[in-house]
Every structure is written in structure tokens, then in C-alpha cells.
Amino acid sequence: MFSKFLPTISIFAFLILWQSLAIFLHSNLLPSPENVARIFWQHCESGELPHHLSVTLWRLVVSFVISMFLGCTIGIALGLNKKLNAFFDNWLVIFLNVPALVTVILCYVWFGLTESAAILAVVLNKVPNVIVTLREGTRALDKELLNMAKSYRFSRVKTLLHVILPQLHPFLMSATRSGLALIWKIILLVELLGRSDGMGYQLHLFFQWFDIASILAYTVAFIGVIQILEFIVLKPLDNLALRWR
Amino acid sequence: MTTVHIQIHEKKHFGAENSTIQNFNLTLNAGEFVCLVGQSGCGKTTLLNSIAGLDSHFSGNIQIGNKTQNPKIGFVFQRPCLLPWRTVRENIELVFENQNAIPKKQIDELLNLMQLTNYANAYPKQLSEGMKRRVSIIRAFAINPDLLLMDEPFVSLDAPMAREVRELLQQLWQNRPHTVLFVTHDLREAIALADKLVFLTSCPMRVLKEIDVSIPREKRDAQNVEKFREQLIQNYSELRLLF
Structure with missing residues (x-):
């Protein structure tokens, strides 16, 4: 019974700790939770936060869908075909290790400071991770099934839908969850370096003004959205797919 | 019911020097229950995989009936090979090519014959090993196969459960007599089930001897099966090396 409330208790404990530190330090560098909540509400009322949040979310959705589609297709193909895997394996390792910053800069230099260059940079950073996850999943498929x-x-379609994809479900969910976390971090970088809107652009402005309360307010907003996505989409999807367990 | 001609000149595993199967010729008459009996590792599973089209790297010809279209093959593997995320009924229904024309009544009859009516909506993890084997047998029978391949389907079951499933299989087959190729290394099991026994050599595998089982099906109790087995080993010296 007590363990049911542990997640809520841990959040409250964190807020109390935060509030205590803010009172103790009494500095603009660590605003109190109450102050962050007030700033958050102000940004919401002005319409600024919803606008930039929606722009970032749109970029997240587009790059996530493209990355997952390409990553899953290539990952399954590499997992099923040894020759194809041998051909691309080194390239995969190289792309996995190219720093995100390098990809973003190169995309902006080569393709200009455009929306498509920004999306491409995010996709190029995420796709190798999805490929590796799905390739390993495909290698672990039950050959007898x-x-x-x-x-x-x-x-082929029936085999994919009824035999392969259900076996890949844990790998797909893992790629989805890690994908959302990674993509959102890269998008901020992409927006910071070359876009004039979005959360990354705003965070860059707040950094220049040393406005920590606004930085935290924007962060809380995005974490909230990701949590909602987890509880409304991912968890029910997981429960539905794994009802047989 | 369909006649089956199997002719494999040579089958080698990838990279192997010696043939796994060589000059293998066998004819199964329509509606006949044939048991392939050979030692473990002699190539029986390889043969079934080649017949089912899972392994096409061999020279020879497999003719199932004289149909121009693809023959329907039911396959009961050593493991039940059920999809854990689908219920018993869903597992059976999935093997039908046309998902809009599933013979639900026939499936109900098969479930009833195999005493699984109450488990139609259960998931595989809720079933015992014997029940899973029965589902995989129903799945193979449900499509009314031209040829039914069975690869030691009772191999990992304990003796009473294996006997129970074997008896249910016999009832089902007598109810719906398809052409069956059943692989086993257990001679007693083969005698209890088959119309014809086909003994196999190892390295390479080929047909050593074909013997019809002369005991009427209704008289195949443990005692008669044992008697027939002893006669076989006594009468055919070449079989002594196998058993």
C-alpha cells in the first residue's frame, strides 16, 4: 500500500529539498519552485511558451517518425541479411560515434539554415541508434516461429505483422523511449544553433539574460509533455501489446 | 487425400563434405500414415524441412499430388511453435490464407476432438505442454493439408502425456485421414501409429527398409506393439544396428 505512493512522495521530497535550498541560498541562480511556477504561468498567458513548445514538438514528431521508419526498416533488413550487415556495419559504427554537434553544423553549412536541414540533422543523429536496437532485436527472432x-x-506482410513485429515489440518500445529522449535533446541543439523559434532558441535567449527561472519553467513544460505522452500513449500501447503476458 | 513422391538425389549441409541425404526415394499413398524411423541426427528433420520448402538446397524432386498449384502442407514441429501473443483459436485461425473465410465450425470440431474447447480463448502460456502439442496438431489438421509432416512432436513430453496426445492424434487422424509423414526414433511409437514403417540409415540418410504394420489399429495395445517390435528385430538383422 505504502509503495503505491512512493513515486508521489519522491516528487514531493524533491520539491521540499528544492524549496529549502532556494530559501537557504537566496540567489537568482536557484529560483524557488513557487517562483518557477509563477514564471511558467506568465509565459503561458503571454502565449510565448505554447508557441515555442508546439514548434519544438512539431519538429520532434516529424524527425521521430522519419527516424523510426528509416531505423526500423534498415535495422530489420540488416538483422535478416548478413551480407547487407557486413557491408554497412562499419558505417553504422562511424555514424553512431559522430558527435551530434558536428552533424548539426555540417547540415546547416551544406543545406543552409532551413527547417529541412534542422530535421535532417536530428534524423541523422537518431537513425543509427534505432538501426542498432532493431538489428539486435531481429537477430534475436525465434527462427522456429x-x-x-x-x-x-x-x-511477407502477414509474417511481418503477426510473427516479426510482436517479437520486436520490446525493442521498438526501447527505441521509442530512448528516441524521444535523445531527439528532444538534439532538437534543442539544432534550434539553439540555427533556428529563430522553438524551445532551444528560447533557452539560448534566457541563458544570455541569465534568466534561470524561465529556463526551468520551459524545462518543466517539456518534461510535462513527455510524461503525458508516456502515460497517454506509450504505457497504454505497452499494456495492449503485452496483455498476453 | 494425396499421393506423395519424394526423390532426393543429394542433400548436403552448407560447407559439409559428406552428403546428409543421398538417393532417397519414397512414395506415400493417399491417406497413408508413414513413420520414418532412424537414429537421432540421421537427417530426418532435414528431410522434413526440404519437403516443407524450408530448405531448398538439394537436388531432386518432391511431388505432392498432381496439382499445378502449391500444395497445402501442415507441419507439426518438435516444439509447438505457437505465437504466445495469440490465443489458441487465433493461432489456429492465422494459418488460413483467406482470413475472411475461416471455417469456424471445423475449428470448433477439431478443438472438441482434441478436448480443448474450454481453452479456445486461452493464451499458450496458460496451457500445459501436452495441450500446446494438441493445438499445434489441430493447426496442422485445420487447413486440410495435402501432406502432414510431423517431426517428433512428442519428443519432450513425459511418457503418460505422450501416450495421451498420441491416442488423441490417432482418433483425429482416423476421423480425418490425411497423408502423414511422421518422424520418430522411437520404434514403439512408430508401430502404434503407422500404416508403414520406413527405416533409415545414417550418414548419408537413405531408405534401409519399408515394412507394413500388419496389426489392426484397434489391437495396437502395448503388448502387441512390443511383440511386433521383437519380431521385427528378430526377422530383419539389418535393423538390429538401429535398435
Whole structure:
């Protein structure tokens, strides 16, 4: 019974600690939770925060969808085909290790400070992670279930939908969760370096003004959105897919 | 019911020097229950995989009936190979090519014959090993196969459970007599089930001897099966090396 309330208790404990430190330090560098909440509300009322948040979310959705589609397709193909994997394996390691900052700068230099360059930079950073996760998942597929599908003459689509994808579910969810976290961090970098709107652009402005309360207010807003996404979309999806367990 | 001609000139595993199967010729008459009996590792599973189209790297010809279209093959693997995320009924229904024309009544009958009616909506993890084997047998029978391949389907079951599932299989097959190729290394099991026993050599695998089981099905109790087995080993000296 007590353990049911542990997550809520831990959040309250954190807020109390934060409030105590803010009172103790009494500095603009650590505004109190109450102050952050007030600033958050002001940015919401002015319409500034919803605008920049929606711009960033739009970029997140587009780059996430493209990254997952490309990553899953290539990852499954590499997991199923040894020759293809041998051909691309080194490139995958190289792309995994190219710093995000380098990709963002190169995309902006080569393609200009445009929306598509920004999305491309995010996608190039995320796709290798999805490929690796899905490739490992595909390698771990139950060969006997695939043989069963083949012996009963399942079509490719039927095999993919009913035999392969359910087995890849944990890997897909892992790529989705880590993907959302990684993409949002890269998007901030992309917006900071080359866009005139979005959360990253705003955070850059607040940094120049040393406005820590606004930085924290924007961060809280985004964390809130990701949590809502987790509880409204990802968790129910997980429960639905794993109801047989 | 369909006649099946199997002719494999040579089958080698990738990179191997010696053939796994060589000059293998076998004909299964329509509606016949044939048991392939051979030692473990002699290539029985490889043969079934080649027949089912899971392994096409061999020279030879497999003719199932004289149909121009793809023959329907039911396959009961050593493991039940059920999809854990689908219920018993959903697992059976999935093997139908046309998902809009699933013979629900026939599936209900099969579930009833195999005593699984109450488990139609259960997930595989809720079933015992014996029940899972029964589901995989129903799945294979449900499509009315031209040829039914069974690869030691009772191999990891304990003796009473294996006997129970075997008896249910016999009832089901007598109810719906398809052409069956059943692989086993257990001679007693083969005698209890088969119309014809086909003994196999190892390295490479080929047909050593074909023997019809002369005991009527209704008289195949443990005692008669054992008697027939002893006669076989006595009469055919070449089989002594196998058992």
C-alpha cells in the first residue's frame, strides 16, 4: 500500500529539498519552485511558451517518425541479411560515434539554415541508434516461429505483422523511449544553433539574460509533455501489446 | 487425400563434405500414415524441412499430388511453435490464407476432438505442454493439408502425456485421414501409429527398409506393439544396428 505512493512522495521530497535550498541560498541562480511556477504561468498567458513548445514538438514528431521508419526498416533488413550487415556495419559504427554537434553544423553549412536541414540533422543523429536496437532485436527472432510461418505459406506482410513485429515489440518500445529522449535533446541543439523559434532558441535567449527561472519553467513544460505522452500513449500501447503476458 | 513422391538425389549441409541425404526415394499413398524411423541426427528433420520448402538446397524432386498449384502442407514441429501473443483459436485461425473465410465450425470440431474447447480463448502460456502439442496438431489438421509432416512432436513430453496426445492424434487422424509423414526414433511409437514403417540409415540418410504394420489399429495395445517390435528385430538383422 505504502509503495503505491512512493513515486508521489519522491516528487514531493524533491520539491521540499528544492524549496529549502532556494530559501537557504537566496540567489537568482536557484529560483524557488513557487517562483518557477509563477514564471511558467506568465509565459503561458503571454502565449510565448505554447508557441515555442508546439514548434519544438512539431519538429520532434516529424524527425521521430522519419527516424523510426528509416531505423526500423534498415535495422530489420540488416538483422535478416548478413551480407547487407557486413557491408554497412562499419558505417553504422562511424555514424553512431559522430558527435551530434558536428552533424548539426555540417547540415546547416551544406543545406543552409532551413527547417529541412534542422530535421535532417536530428534524423541523422537518431537513425543509427534505432538501426542498432532493431538489428539486435531481429537477430534475436525465434527462427522456429519464422519456419512455422514459412511452412504455412504466410505472406511477407502477414509474417511481418503477426510473427516479426510482436517479437520486436520490446525493442521498438526501447527505441521509442530512448528516441524521444535523445531527439528532444538534439532538437534543442539544432534550434539553439540555427533556428529563430522553438524551445532551444528560447533557452539560448534566457541563458544570455541569465534568466534561470524561465529556463526551468520551459524545462518543466517539456518534461510535462513527455510524461503525458508516456502515460497517454506509450504505457497504454505497452499494456495492449503485452496483455498476453 | 494425396499421393506423395519424394526423390532426393543429394542433400548436403552448407560447407559439409559428406552428403546428409543421398538417393532417397519414397512414395506415400493417399491417406497413408508413414513413420520414418532412424537414429537421432540421421537427417530426418532435414528431410522434413526440404519437403516443407524450408530448405531448398538439394537436388531432386518432391511431388505432392498432381496439382499445378502449391500444395497445402501442415507441419507439426518438435516444439509447438505457437505465437504466445495469440490465443489458441487465433493461432489456429492465422494459418488460413483467406482470413475472411475461416471455417469456424471445423475449428470448433477439431478443438472438441482434441478436448480443448474450454481453452479456445486461452493464451499458450496458460496451457500445459501436452495441450500446446494438441493445438499445434489441430493447426496442422485445420487447413486440410495435402501432406502432414510431423517431426517428433512428442519428443519432450513425459511418457503418460505422450501416450495421451498420441491416442488423441490417432482418433483425429482416423476421423480425418490425411497423408502423414511422421518422424520418430522411437520404434514403439512408430508401430502404434503407422500404416508403414520406413527405416533409415545414417550418414548419408537413405531408405534401409519399408515394412507394413500388419496389426489392426484397434489391437495396437502395448503388448502387441512390443511383440511386433521383437519380431521385427528378430526377422530383419539389418535393423538390429538401429535398435
